[in-house]
Amino acid sequence: MHPEILPRPAPITHDEYRARRRALMDRLPADSAVLLPGAALVTRSRDSEFPFRQDSDFHYLTGFPEPEALLLLLPGREAGESVLFCQDRDPTLEAWTGIRLGAEGAVREHGIDQAFENAEREARLAELLDGRHALYLPLGDAEALALAEEVRGELAGRARRGAVAPSAFADVSERIHEQRLCKSEAELALMRHAGAISARAHVRAMRTARPGLMERQLQAELEHEFRWQGGSGPAYASIVGGGLNACVLHYIENHDPLEDGALVLIDAGAEFDLYAGDITRTFPVNGRFSEAQRALYEVVLAAQERAVAAVCPGVTLATIHEGVVHDLTAGLIELGLLEGDVEARIDDGSYKRFYLHSTSHWLGLDVHDVGAYRLEGQPRTLRPGMVLTVEPGLYVPAAADLPVAFRGIGIRIEDDVAVTPDGHEVLTAEVPKRVADIEALMDRN
Ligand code: GLY
Numbered sequence: 001m002h003p004e005i006l007p008r009p010a011p012i013t014h015d016e017y018r019a020r021r022r023a024l025m026d027r028l029p030a031d032s033a034v035l036l037p038g039a040a041l042v043t044r045s046r047d048s049e050f051p052f053r054q055d056s057d058f059h060y061l062t063g064f065p066e067p068e069a070l071l072l073l074l075p076g077r078e079a080g081e082s083v084l085f086c087q088d089r090d091p092t093l094e095a096w097t098g099i100r101l102g103a104e105g106a107v108r109e110h111g112i113d114q115a116f117e118n119a120e121r122e123a124r125l126a127e128l129l130d131g132r133h134a135l136y137l138p139l140g141d142a143e144a145l146a147l148a149e150e151v152r153g154e155l156a157g158r159a160r161r162g163a164v165a166p167s168a169f170a171d172v173s174e175r176i177h178e179q180r181l182c183k184s185e186a187e188l189a190l191m192r193h194a195g196a197i198s199a200r201a202h203v204r205a206m207r208t209a210r211p212g213l214m215e216r217q218l219q220a221e222l223e224h225e226f227r228w229q230g231g232s233g234p235a236y237a238s239i240v241g242g243g244l245n246a247c248v249l250h251y252i253e254n255h256d257p258l259e260d261g262a263l264v265l266i267d268a269g270a271e272f273d274l275y276a277g278d279i280t281r282t283f284p285v286n287g288r289f290s291e292a293q294r295a296l297y298e299v300v301l302a303a304q305e306r307a308v309a310a311v312c313p314g315v316t317l318a319t320i321h322e323g324v325v326h327d328l329t330a331g332l333i334e335l336g337l338l339e340g341d342v343e344a345r346i347d348d349g350s351y352k353r354f355y356l357h358s359t360s361h362w363l364g365l366d367v368h369d370v371g372a373y374r375l376e377g378q379p380r381t382l383r384p385g386m387v388l389t390v391e392p393g394l395y396v397p398a399a400a401d402l403p404v405a406f407r408g409i410g411i412r413i414e415d416d417v418a419v420t421p422d423g424h425e426v427l428t429a430e431v432p433k434r435v436a437d438i439e440a441l442m443d444r445n
Pocket residue numbers: 236267268278361367391414
């Protein structure tokens with residue numbers, strides 16, 4: 001029987017996309033322009049391509065879903081400040097790859113001020129950018145830079161006929177990234193949904209797990225649920241690591257059998273309307289934690305719950321991470337995996353043998369989302385609308401100097417958390433993480 005389908009949240013409106021473009025333009029000089037290419041199709045092998053995924057910055061400003069598009073923002077231009085170039089309508093190609101919106105469709109369906117098809121790009125681009133002194137573009141994108149150079153060369157060549165070429169190129173990416181960092185209500189609704197879908201998928205994997213299944217079969221359960229609920233698929237390569245594979249942070253082969261008595265670590269999240277969920281749960285393949293597994297798990301869980309509880313406006317990710325490092329180190333000492341004093345083991349870095357990643361990252365259109373972590377050399381403080389993960393873990397190497405019972409155990413627990421005006425909201429609370437709740441969910445008697 002198929003599970004209930006969660007109601008879809010509303011998509012981002014044209015007005016919101018327009019307001020985002022306005023906000024970006026308002027922070028740029030009047031005689032500047034923005035040049036931002038969308039993503040292109042990428043060949044997978046011979047005639048097949050990777051599924052198309054729009055560039056996140058381009059999507060954030062347009063919502064336009066096709067490859068090979070280009071956005072120009074021309075502050076103050078009377079004929080329209082937002083200009084889009086898009087794929088040409090072409091009945092023969094459309095018979096193979098689907099309807100293209102074309103210039104008219106881009107204006108009609110996406111609220112862009114003016115659009116042209118790519119056949120007109122060469123002729124129109126220089127004319128549109130004539131007189132714009134600074135050109136803002138993603139400086140890290142070689143193709144965007146080459147295009148900007150081409151336009152500058154063309155306008156410079158026409159200088160004696162009165163054309164004015166841009167005299168400076170500046171980076172637009174960082175500005176867009178700062179805008180993306182605090183999510184709107186509509187974005188939060190989409191992220192809540194990505195979180196809820198991802199949570200359902202993890203519950204489904206817990207219900208299905210048993211010794212003898214392949215890691216990949218749990219991956220199939222997760223990804224079935226992502227798509228069944230209307231997501232486009234995983235937001236990043238799903239990690240399903242049984243036993244020692246859980247200690248490989250980015251293990252994505254998922255090709256081993258799940259063994260009786262082992263834990264399995266699943267780090268997987270759905271993408272919904274391009275927004276990412278990002279959940280990790282670790283649970284026993286056979287539904288019951290061993291004593292050592294439970295002891296280590298409780299250390300990670302307590303650190304994770306305390307870190308989630310600390311999320312609120314005004315605190316920093318650095319402070320949250322420090323709290324986690326403290327709690328994990330104290331737990332490692334208690335379990336005999338480290339010796340001595342907590343502060344000493346933090347200071348000499350010996351905890352890093354078991355915990356080598358950071359506790360949080362921003363989450364949004366990208367799983368490791370954009371936005372600076374530090375401002376003027378200092379960790380930035382959290383503000384309402386920011387969304388982050390909280391994901392402590394402990395990974396015990398299978399090394400001869402460590403207690404046998406703990407060797408090869410890898411545990412991570414990860415939730416997605418939005419900062420609210422008076423605290424936080426956990427977007428992924430629907431999947432259990434307490435030992436008793438996991439064991440009850442997996443109990444097949
Ligand atoms: N899934 C990647 C991460 O948790 O950062």
